[in-house]
Amino acid sequence: MAETDNFSEQESLKLINEMIGKAKKSYVTKGIASIVWGSLIIFCGIVNWVEIRFDKQFGDVWLLTFFALIPQIYFSIKEKRSKNFISHNETTINYIWIAFTVSMFITSFYFSRFRLGDVSPLIMMLFAVPTFIIGGMTKFQPMILGGIFCFVASITSMFTLNEIDVLLMAACGLVAWLIPGLILWNKYKRGEVAHV
Amino acid sequence: MEQAMNTQNSLALIEEMINKAKNTFSESGTLFILWGFVILICSITQFIGQYFFDHKNAAAIWMLTWVASILQIFYLRKLNKNKAVRTYTDDILKYMWITFIICFILLVFILIFQKSFISIVPAILVVYGIPTFLSGIILKFKSLIIGGVCCWLLAALCVFTGWDFQQLYIAAAGIIAWIIPGFNLRKKFMIENATRIIQ
Numbered sequence: 001m002a003e004t005d006n007f008s009e010q011e012s013l014k015l016i017n018e019m020i021g022k023a024k025k026s027y028v029t030k031g032i033a034s035i036v037w038g039s040l041i042i043f044c045g046i047v048n049w050v051e052i053r054f055d056k057q058f059g060d061v062w063l064l065t066f067f068a069l070i071p072q073i074y075f076s077i078k079e080k081r082s083k084n085f086i087s088h089n090e091t092t093i094n095y096i097w098i099a100f101t102v103s104m105f106i107t108s109f110y111f112s113r114f115r116l117g118d119v120s121p122l123i124m125m126l127f128a129v130p131t132f133i134i135g136g137m138t139k140f141q142p143m144i145l146g147g148i149f150c151f152v153a154s155i156t157s158m159f160t161l162n163e164i165d166v167l168l169m170a171a172c173g174l175v176a177w178l179i180p181g182l183i184l185w186n187k188y189k190r191g192e193v194a195h196v
Numbered sequence: 197m198e199q200a201m202n203t204q205n206s207l208a209l210i211e212e213m214i215n216k217a218k219n220t221f222s223e224s225g226t227l228f229i230l231w232g233f234v235i236l237i238c239s240i241t242q243f244i245g246q247y248f249f250d251h252k253n254a255a256a257i258w259m260l261t262w263v264a265s266i267l268q269i270f271y272l273r274k275l276n277k278n279k280a281v282r283t284y285t286d287d288i289l290k291y292m293w294i295t296f297i298i299c300f301i302l303l304v305f306i307l308i309f310q311k312s313f314i315s316i317v318p319a320i321l322v323v324y325g326i327p328t329f330l331s332g333i334i335l336k337f338k339s340l341i342i343g344g345v346c347c348w349l350l351a352a353l354c355v356f357t358g359w360d361f362q363q364l365y366i367a368a369a370g371i372i373a374w375i376i377p378g379f380n381l382r383k384k385f386m387i388e389n390a391t392r393i394i395q
Contacts, residue, residue, distance in 0.1 A: 092288065095333040099344070103322045106351050110318050113355055121306045122319065129295055129326060136291025151298060158309055 031184025033072055033097075034143075038177030040068050041127075045170025052163045062108075069101070093134055100130040120165040124154035124172055131176040142183050146176030225381030227268060232374030234264040239366040247360050288334055296327040317362035321351035321369055328373045339380045343373030 047061045103126050111119040132147025134140070150172045157165045238257045245254025303323055307316050329344025331337070350365040357365070 092330070092334055096330060099326050099329050102348055103326060106322050106348060107319065110315060110351070110355060118310065121310075122303065125299055125302050125306070129299065132295045133288070133291050133330070136294075137288040147295070151302065154302060154306070158306060 030188045031181040032075070034177040034181025035185060036071055037068050038173045038179075038181055040065055041173025042170045042178065045166045045168075045173060048166040049163060049170070052166065065104075072097070089137070092137065096130050096133055100126065103129070118157075118162065118165065120162070120169060121154045121157045124150050124157060124169060127169075127172050127176060128154065131180075135180070140180065140184070142180040143176070146172075146180055149175045224385045225378040226271065228374045228378030228381060230264060230267065230271075230378075232370045232376075232378055234260055235370035236367050236375065239363045239370065243360065243363040243367070246363070285334055289331065292327050292330055292334075296323065299323050299326075314359055317359070317366060318351040318354035321347050321354070321365060324369055324373060325351065328377075332377075337377065337381065337384075339377040340373070343369075343377050346372045 044061045044064055047058060050056060051058060051061070104123065107122055107126065108119065111122075128147045128150035131143050131150060135143025135145075135147055153168045153172050157168050160168070238260055241257045242254045245251035245257070300320070300323055303319050304316070307313070307319060325344045325347030327344075328340055328347060332340030332342075332344055347369050350369055354362050354365060
């Protein structure tokens, strides 16, 4: 598009809308990140519950969560190549996830290094951070509720056995990420169909 | 009303809107400065009380944070009364700070309940890092981003530091993450205000 093209106000708004529409179709905003992350947390929580309940050892299953970063990095790079812009919203969401990952890593590392007992209330508290902030900034109610659920689960886990704590973590994965992620994905699909 | 606009004009309009938004979020940094100093005073006092005088109730100085919280409520009420427009950035920051406050209260409650006193300082530093880092990203303000990263580095350093001296890391975080960025924000705010008055 030549720089001297004349734009009416209507056309300008259409261009801005198009840009917003493109931004919505990202890995994060399509809900795939939430679905991947939520599924993984549910899987780890249930496997961990089986370990405790039936006295089995499958290794540290929670290390799998690091694999969730692989599709996130892959899709981020892919999108960066295919798009010529990234919205401020997307950048903020990406950094919220970075802040969450760093916080989780330091907390888990410190607690395992000093064998400080039950880390699950803190982990569930940290689960609430990206969910509540992203839900609030995108005005997406299911994620706000998911964040509140994580806070409540965090408090509850202070009074429950380890066996229940891991199930609560799985529930957080379901309520805070998988369900909102599926809602987002459905919205995206419907939007795409309407667009076609 | 349909005025013809070329690409340059459209971009200029968008830029103008962004700048308007920037002016509203370029806050005076008052809260960062307030909390930075409160944390600095509390942590240094606790360290001196415990390390040099073996005072058992040195941690009581943290009650000062209640005074700061009351001041903050009054300040925010006054600020909201004078604010005509709430920007998108304001909304993001609002949710971020609500999350931080809930996390902070919950964190202290959980760790005291678990009697896991040794992990209070690193956990607080991890949580401090989150809003500081994200405020820096949202406001595009480098000293806050650096402050947030420093909080996390200090939290990691706690692994190699005795509990007494960990208090000093909180003091350092107060300076690096809140006092310095707070004064930088204030400086920016003053400059923008002066520019607006001249315009």
